[in-house]
Amino acid sequence: MTRKRKRLLAVLGLLSGLGIATALVLSAFNDNLVFFHSPSDVAEKQLPAGRLFRLGGLVEAGSVKKDGLNTDFIVTDLRATIPVRYTGILPDLFREGQGVVANGRLDAEGRFVATEVLAKHDENYMPPEVADALKKSGQWHEKSGDHTKLVKPGS
Amino acid sequence: MLHALANPARFLRLMAAIRPWAAGVAVLGLGIGLAWGLLYSPPDYQQGETVRIMYIHVPAAWMGMFIYAAMAVASATALIWRHPVAELVAKASAPAGAAFTLICLITGSLWGKPMWGAWWVWDARLTSMLILFFLYLGYIALWEAFDDPARAGRAAAILALVGAINLPIIKFSVDWWNTMHQPASVLTLEGPKIHPDILWPLLITALGAKGYYVWLLTVRVRAEILKRQARILRFAAATDRRAG
Numbered sequence: 001m002t003r004k005r006k007r008l009l010a011v012l013g014l015l016s017g018l019g020i021a022t023a024l025v026l027s028a029f030n031d032n033l034v035f036f037h038s039p040s041d042v043a044e045k046q047l048p049a050g051r052l053f054r055l056g057g058l059v060e061a062g063s064v065k066k067d068g069l070n071t072d073f074i075v076t077d078l079r080a081t082i083p084v085r086y087t088g089i090l091p092d093l094f095r096e097g098q099g100v101v102a103n104g105r106l107d108a109e110g111r112f113v114a115t116e117v118l119a120k121h122d123e124n125y126m127p128p129e130v131a132d133a134l135k136k137s138g139q140w141h142e143k144s145g146d147h148t149k150l151v152k153p154g155s
Numbered sequence: 156m157l158h159a160l161a162n163p164a165r166f167l168r169l170m171a172a173i174r175p176w177a178a179g180v181a182v183l184g185l186g187i188g189l190a191w192g193l194l195y196s197p198p199d200y201q202q203g204e205t206v207r208i209m210y211i212h213v214p215a216a217w218m219g220m221f222i223y224a225a226m227a228v229a230s231a232t233a234l235i236w237r238h239p240v241a242e243l244v245a246k247a248s249a250p251a252g253a254a255f256t257l258i259c260l261i262t263g264s265l266w267g268k269p270m271w272g273a274w275w276v277w278d279a280r281l282t283s284m285l286i287l288f289f290l291y292l293g294y295i296a297l298w299e300a301f302d303d304p305a306r307a308g309r310a311a312a313i314l315a316l317v318g319a320i321n322l323p324i325i326k327f328s329v330d331w332w333n334t335m336h337q338p339a340s341v342l343t344l345e346g347p348k349i350h351p352d353i354l355w356p357l358l359i360t361a362l363g364a365k366g367y368y369v370w371l372l373t374v375r376v377r378a379e380i381l382k383r384q385a386r387i388l389r390f391a392a393a394t395d396r397r398a399g
Contacts (some may be wrong), residue, residue, distance in 0.1 A: 091272030
């Protein structure tokens with residue numbers, strides 16, 4: 001075996017070893033690497049009241065109720081839902097049917113009391129006229145992508 | 156091909172031939188792409204005019220990753236085949252990659268505040284991109300940490316290769332984990348999710364940025380080769396003096 005070949009194998013060995021190690025570490029830390037939990041995660045893991053975490057999902061259509069600075073809405077991942085109460089100014093992109101990530105705690109009644117609400121947008125970009133045309137022609141949902149992708153399945 | 160390019164004189168001639176073409180692609184691509192994107196492209200249906208930050212943010216992010224990938228390939232070539240120019244290509248690339256990554260982080264922050272409501276969040280995409288920036292800084296620092304360029308080059312090349320593991324993490328972070336950052340819009344299995352009126356100026360700007368990187372390489376690698384040659388001449392002169 002030439003020295004070049006040995007070095008080539010050493011580099012390939014280093015990279016594959018590192019790749020496997022990284023994959024194992026990342027999958028072991030999987031739960032800690034998610035930025036937010038979906039409503040189904042919360043239901044599944046039985047997160048205790050009073051623990052600070054981030055809740056992410058879609059703002060359910062028709063669920064937003066504003067009363068002064070207080071906003072009540074429902075976050076859904078289309079499988080489970082959690083009611084949320086937030087006091088403060090919401091980001092511009094916050095609207096029904098849009099993604100949202102809220103930081104806060106569950107209270108005793110299972111309501112999520114948020115201290116911070118961030119708006120999450122999807123990966124589609126288009127001019128407003130195109131969006132209007134799609135909505136008019138009824139192709140909106142297939143073209144604008146399924147919003148369920150905002151939350152990864154099984155995470 | 157690889158061995159022909161290991162000859163610095165031949166590499167310099169190739170660089171000189173590429174330089175004007177790369178400069179042309181850079182000027183035209185960045186000029187047309189940015190003017191089209193920033194002035195003439197339509198606003199986004201959700202984000203309005205704020206979407207224009209994308210024409211800087213996304214090409215900068217792609218360049219940050221592209222240049223790191225180029226550095227990793229060049230470093231592997233230098234380690235395995237002891238290719239003297241490859242090491243200098245990697246060395247000359249690092250500051251440009253760091254600058255593009257920093258531009259991506261800053262514009263992303265400026266974009267995050269109005270759209271998401273936060274300058275910064277510690278999600279997997281943003282954090283892995285910040286790690287990329289630190290990898291560039293570490294690579295540059297490692298080159299300066301040794302007096303002997305041969306040892307510095309080897310250490311830096313190994314760091315570049317090890318850090319390459321971060322590239323797939325950046326790309327797929329938005330698919331593997333729940334992140335604040337939205338999933339991929341351009342390189343997806345289902346094709347681009349961006350309307351052509353917004354996508355075209357983005358792609359043209361990205362092409363211009365690639366041209367700029369290649370142009371910068373032709374200048375910086377030339378400087379690195381000349382620096383190496385000057386060092387060799389200095390050593391030779393010093394030995395001559397001692398011998399004479």
